[in-house]
Amino acid sequence: MVEAIIGLLSDFGDRDYYVSAMKAVIYGINPRALLVDITHKVSSGGIYEGAFLLWQASRSFPRNSIFLGVVDPGVGTERKGIIVESERHIFVGPDNGLLIPAAKRDGILQVREIVNEKYILERSGTFDGRDVFAPVAAHISRGVPLEEFGPPLTTYTEMDLPKAEVKDEEVKGVILHIDDFGNLVSNIPIKEFNDWRRGEDRFLLELHGRERVIILASSYEEMGRELAIIPGSSGFMEFSLRRRSAAEDLGVRVGETIHLRRASHF
Amino acid sequence: MVEAIIGLLSDFGDRDYYVSAMKAVIYGINPRALLVDITHKVSSGGIYEGAFLLWQASRSFPRNSIFLGVVDPGVGTERKGIIVESERHIFVGPDNGLLIPAAKRDGILQVREIVNEKYILERSGTFDGRDVFAPVAAHISRGVPLEEFGPPLTTYTEMDLPKAEVKDEEVKGVILHIDDFGNLVSNIPIKEFNDWRRGEDRFLLELHGRERVIILASSYEEMGRELAIIPGSSGFMEFSLRRRSAAEDLGVRVGETIHLRRASHF
Amino acid sequence: MVEAIIGLLSDFGDRDYYVSAMKAVIYGINPRALLVDITHKVSSGGIYEGAFLLWQASRSFPRNSIFLGVVDPGVGTERKGIIVESERHIFVGPDNGLLIPAAKRDGILQVREIVNEKYILERSGTFDGRDVFAPVAAHISRGVPLEEFGPPLTTYTEMDLPKAEVKDEEVKGVILHIDDFGNLVSNIPIKEFNDWRRGEDRFLLELHGRERVIILASSYEEMGRELAIIPGSSGFMEFSLRRRSAAEDLGVRVGETIHLRRASHF
Numbered sequence: 001m002v003e004a005i006i007g008l009l010s011d012f013g014d015r016d017y018y019v020s021a022m023k024a025v026i027y028g029i030n031p032r033a034l035l036v037d038i039t040h041k042v043s044s045g046g047i048y049e050g051a052f053l054l055w056q057a058s059r060s061f062p063r064n065s066i067f068l069g070v071v072d073p074g075v076g077t078e079r080k081g082i083i084v085e086s087e088r089h090i091f092v093g094p095d096n097g098l099l100i101p102a103a104k105r106d107g108i109l110q111v112r113e114i115v116n117e118k119y120i121l122e123r124s125g126t127f128d129g130r131d132v133f134a135p136v137a138a139h140i141s142r143g144v145p146l147e148e149f150g151p152p153l154t155t156y157t158e159m160d161l162p163k164a165e166v167k168d169e170e171v172k173g174v175i176l177h178i179d180d181f182g183n184l185v186s187n188i189p190i191k192e193f194n195d196w197r198r199g200e201d202r203f204l205l206e207l208h209g210r211e212r213v214i215i216l217a218s219s220y221e222e223m224g225r226e227l228a229i230i231p232g233s234s235g236f237m238e239f240s241l242r243r244r245s246a247a248e249d250l251g252v253r254v255g256e257t258i259h260l261r262r263a264s265h266f
Numbered sequence: 267m268v269e270a271i272i273g274l275l276s277d278f279g280d281r282d283y284y285v286s287a288m289k290a291v292i293y294g295i296n297p298r299a300l301l302v303d304i305t306h307k308v309s310s311g312g313i314y315e316g317a318f319l320l321w322q323a324s325r326s327f328p329r330n331s332i333f334l335g336v337v338d339p340g341v342g343t344e345r346k347g348i349i350v351e352s353e354r355h356i357f358v359g360p361d362n363g364l365l366i367p368a369a370k371r372d373g374i375l376q377v378r379e380i381v382n383e384k385y386i387l388e389r390s391g392t393f394d395g396r397d398v399f400a401p402v403a404a405h406i407s408r409g410v411p412l413e414e415f416g417p418p419l420t421t422y423t424e425m426d427l428p429k430a431e432v433k434d435e436e437v438k439g440v441i442l443h444i445d446d447f448g449n450l451v452s453n454i455p456i457k458e459f460n461d462w463r464r465g466e467d468r469f470l471l472e473l474h475g476r477e478r479v480i481i482l483a484s485s486y487e488e489m490g491r492e493l494a495i496i497p498g499s500s501g502f503m504e505f506s507l508r509r510r511s512a513a514e515d516l517g518v519r520v521g522e523t524i525h526l527r528r529a530s531h532f
Numbered sequence: 533m534v535e536a537i538i539g540l541l542s543d544f545g546d547r548d549y550y551v552s553a554m555k556a557v558i559y560g561i562n563p564r565a566l567l568v569d570i571t572h573k574v575s576s577g578g579i580y581e582g583a584f585l586l587w588q589a590s591r592s593f594p595r596n597s598i599f600l601g602v603v604d605p606g607v608g609t610e611r612k613g614i615i616v617e618s619e620r621h622i623f624v625g626p627d628n629g630l631l632i633p634a635a636k637r638d639g640i641l642q643v644r645e646i647v648n649e650k651y652i653l654e655r656s657g658t659f660d661g662r663d664v665f666a667p668v669a670a671h672i673s674r675g676v677p678l679e680e681f682g683p684p685l686t687t688y689t690e691m692d693l694p695k696a697e698v699k700d701e702e703v704k705g706v707i708l709h710i711d712d713f714g715n716l717v718s719n720i721p722i723k724e725f726n727d728w729r730r731g732e733d734r735f736l737l738e739l740h741g742r743e744r745v746i747i748l749a750s751s752y753e754e755m756g757r758e759l760a761i762i763p764g765s766s767g768f769m770e771f772s773l774r775r776r777s778a779a780e781d782l783g784v785r786v787g788e789t790i791h792l793r794r795a796s797h798f
Contacts, residue, residue: 003563013447016305024331031269031271036555059553074486076485179547181545233662280571290592291592339752342750342751390763
């Protein structure tokens with residue numbers, strides 16, 4: 001038996017037994033698996049949000065980790081179950097785009113459809129996380145070759161996380177995620193932002209058609225009481241308020257567009 | 267030392283150190299134990315709800331799993347601590363009915379009272395989860411025979427999950443559980459429902475004295491905007507709304523009664 | 533490789549991938565580590581609350597457990613990262629007082645600053661939990677001697693949990709914690725309370741300038757509908773309401789002062 005890390009991400013929440021059912025199935029197949037919950041609080045059916053979190057989390061996992069991603073509003077339909085092998089990791093879950101951004105960053109080597117009934121449980125129809133994806137991930141962690149599970153797929157559901165548009169006069173970005181502190185994680189890469197700002201540390205943020213001045217901070221402690229822009233642990237620029245939720249204060253949601261300009265332009 | 271799966275269920279929530287205290291005690295006795303949280307968000311003192319979740323979750327666990335169930339409003343009183351051995355699993359917790367429905371489904375082999383001080387910690391009086399049930403579960407996982415912990419009990423607190431009443435003209439059921447998505451899990455078994463419906467796919471649901479038409483769906487994707495009845499991963503019929511909480515929409519709580527009739531009857 | 537228990541406490545919540553990133557880093561270094569979540573729902577930046585929970589939880593962990601405590605509003609500033617070795621455990625986290633009460637109870641043997649870049653990852657600047665504390669805890673769990681990580685510190689940020697003042701006519705205490713049930717955990721030790729009460733079982737509780745009569749109970753079941761004082765599993769006296777939240781009912785917050793007098797005095 002092999003020690004292998006399996007990261008789990010879903011929208012199952014923590015009031016139900018669903019996550020435990022997946023883990024029990026995995027341990028039943030590979031008691032040496034090392035299970036790590038990423039989060040089970042993705043918004044219900046939030047494929048886009050789940051894709052972002054999986055993409056972020058997987059960066060910190062060691063090579064050859066396996067990911068079980070189950071944000072799956074199409075469960076019970078004809079949507080396929082897939083295995084995606086990237087240069088670094090293996091991802092198991094529904095063919096709805098959820099697994100793709102994380103796998104694409106590392107480089108996709110192959111995508112396979114899960115069809116071999118030998119490695120899955122009797123299907124209930126509404127819980128492929130337990131019946132299909134958990135046993136497949138567990139068998140992979142024991143070294144079953146990916147060819148065993150099903151044929152290669154050349155067509156699968158694509159997904160790209162949106163890229164920030166950096167022009168000289170402004171950066172146009174999107175809020176990719178709101179964390180538990182209420183920090184707004186944008187899609188503006190720290191490096192691109194630093195190149196663009198040319199030493200400026202005050203900016204105009206346009207959001208919901210309203211502009212406000214924000215200050216660049218390098219740590220949470222350094223922020224004053226005003227909204228700050230700060231390089232985040234995600235590798236992206238984040239918008240934060242000290243000890244308060246920027247998301248609540250600004251009324252922002254995931255997916256909203258922001259415009260950022262250098263304040264000295266005006 | 268032995269690898270054994272221990273499933274944990276409680277109403278301790280996740281803001282406190284209580285669950286970690288139980289796990290630390292278990293690992294101190296058996297570092298090879300495989301711990302799986304079922305949920306710690308059973309409503310405070312919700313023995314009935316906890317019994318349902320334990321009953322559901324335990325189906326997916328491999329044979330010889332051990333369960334630690336601590337929904338225990340009677341802690342500190344004379345209520346006993348018990349070990350219940352079923353055909354498949356071993357359950358440890360308070361003698362208040364919590365463990366019984368899960369154990370009864372598999373067939374109860376024996377029930378023992380926990381009395382041997384050798385296997386428990388000094389009692390604080392209000393935290394038998396840590397002081398009694400966790401160490402007992404851990405010692406069981408290391409192979410200590412059940413006779414060691416105390417004498418057999420012939421009388422213990424019974425509990426039955428309510429059974430649906432299936433008559434030709436209607437099915438009378440109860441909402442056993444509301445999941446994190448707001449789906450209503452009934453006590454109507456899928457198989458009995460399918461026999462009863464005789465090909466019908468539209469039904470009248472009576473709830474709170476009000477009737478509404480509902481449609482049978484076979485997957486969440488297949489549902490329209492209306493309330494649907496759908497075979498659930500629990501083995502029971504569930505009531506669902508697409509991407510919304512049926513529980514909130516209908517104002518339903520666990521324990522409420524529903525009546526279901528075939529729409530073509532009317 | 534060595535089996536070692538690592539207890540994790542943070543204010544990261546459970547909607548983000550942050551906790552999983554720390555765990556993935558740990559397993560990457562020591563796949564035999566036994567990870568136990570204490571809680572990740574400390575209030576954002578709540579060093580005092582985190583210190584209390586770490587202090588409580590660590591009592592139940594076996595000797596030689598390692599604790600990773602990350603409530604770290606100063607991340608990204610010059611605040612140091614430290615390792616605290618006590619008579620029983622090893623604590624890793626920021627130098628802001630968080631780790632001190634737990635370590636002091638057992639007796640502090642040494643405090644070291646974390647400086648050796650060999651044992652830490654490239655820093656993002658805002659996530660030392662992943663980049664510094666997780667790898668250090670993991671290397672300690674594999675047996676790397678503490679001297680390896682950095683020089684001893686003679687000055688570090690102190691913290692003491694407040695002590696109750698016991699006079700004959702009254703006990704003055706503080707609410708240290710509110711648990712998930714809404715029970716109020718005070719800083720009045722059970723033993724000191726029992727010596728002080730001299731057989732009395734009715735008391736006057738003064739809170740927010742208002743007095744109310746409360747009854748001593750020895751278990752939750754024994755309580756009536758009124759507010760009770762009860763010896764808690766924490767080793768302290770707690771204030772509880774049966775099946776309701778005492779915190780909500782009284783409008784109490786962590787840190788508030790209470791006065792307790794024997795009712796027969798009046």
